[in-house]
Ligand code: HEM
């Protein structure tokens with residue numbers, strides 16, 4: 001397949017940054033997985049809290065690189081025109097790399113702010129806002145200059161605008177801990193169960209249109225349904241974080257009802273995906289990209305929908321709040337939704353950008369199953385740990401540390417599947433970095 005617009009190539013450096021940081025994220029994941037079992041590992045050089053911070057910050061940063069790269073790749077085809085400024089795109093890519101790298105190195109030297117996911121020191125936060133604004137400006141100008149406006153680009157833009165707006169709450173740090181937590185969720189929850197879902201749905205729609213050849217009208221109708229369901233459920237669904245933090249009691253009712261139906265947009269993405277695949281009018285040669293795309297719908301439904309629903313009712317969350325159940329859901333949801341949709345786009349776009357027909361399908365498909373099965377089993381291990389923990393600690397009232405002693409088998413399993421995950425990722429990265437290096441180029 002030939003690239004249609006030259007400026008789509010600007011996606012590639014974003015994908016490279018994303019893949020390098022993804023590798024680093026998992027290395028730190030393995031380190032904290034090891035520290036769970038041998039707590040003295042690398043202490044005091046890289047203590048658990050710092051390595052954990054790096055693990056989850058790298059995740060968020062590389063996903064945003066993945067989203068931006070995906071946007072730059074799909075925009076020209078959608079609006080039928082080149083990216084407004086390729087230079088600006090390169091510039092904010094480099095700035096983001098510098099900002100991200102400074103933050104991570106800074107963490108190693110204990111330069112951080114202290115709130116989970118938002119540990120970036122204020123100057124880095126300002127840099128992130130500037131980068132995102134540069135990106136959004138470029139995106140809007142590309143849409144304005146382009147020939148067409150499509151539902152995919154509008155939904156994508158709303159997603160990115162929301163990403164920027166809600167991040168602003170990261171600057172607000174009230175002294176009162178209840179108020180602090182209350183607004184902390186306006187970033188974390190309204191990102192992953194709100195505006196990021198729009199970004200995901202838009203990328204999913206684009207990929208399905210390209211991979212199946214089904215009419216845009218069909219895809220965009222589904223896209224609007226998903227967007228509607230996301231807003232209808234996710235906003236008030238924030239209440240599922242307000243059960244026990246000192247917020248008014250009515251949240252137990254509102255949070256329960258609305259978050260219970262947060263499953264709907266994810267179920268709609270599954271229905272959408274299978275509908276499109278069943279109506280496909282062409283056999284796309286990139287089977288790996290199809291697999292990742294279908295995987296994003298199915299795994300996000302499992303991780304966010306099923307594993308989210310599992311502990312979202314206050315009657316259950318009373319026992320599971322903050323246990324390994326939360327971690328099991330956090331892993332499968334972030335992976336299934338946002339990691340997999342980024343990898344779907346990267347698998348689809350990279351061969352085209354690199355001027356070859358397809359990537360090494362055998363390797364990519366093997367990497368897909370290795371990573372997916374590993375993540376599923378990591379999730380099962382954590383779920384087992386969480387059930388045991390809820391029972392011993394919350395029902396029988398064992399102490400925290402005594403409970404942890406009984407959970408070591410599950411932590412061992414988590415580490416084992418973390419290692420196999422890394423193996424799958426290594427294969428994926430090998431393929432990603434060799435695409436178009438040996439084969440004859442088409443253009
Ligand atoms: C892709 C979407 C989602 C992602 C990435 C995600 C991720 C996460 C993460 C990382 C946490 C832990 C936050 C922390 O305390 O540090 C969390 C908590 C939680 N999530 Fe999700 N989530 C998603 C969707 C959902 C959905 C759809 C539901 C409900 C159906 C849900 C229900 C919950 C609940 C109830 C908690 C609080 C757990 C506790 O009390 O400890 N999530 N989520």
Ligand code: HEM
Pocket residue numbers: 026029030031032033034036052055056059326327328330331334335339414415417418419421422
């Ligand atoms: C793409 C894959 C991965 C994603 C999306 C991911 C995501 C996350 C997230 C969102 C958290 C915070 C969750 C919470 O506190 O509820 C977290 C924590 C953690 N992750 Fe990962 N992770 C991944 C891979 C790994 C791997 C391979 C390991 C290796 C064993 C690992 C080990 C850990 C550990 C030990 C924690 C700390 C949990 C705690 O504080 O109890 N992760 N990860």
Ligand SMILES: [Fe+2]
Pocket residue numbers: 189193237238240241
């Ligand atoms: Fe939430």
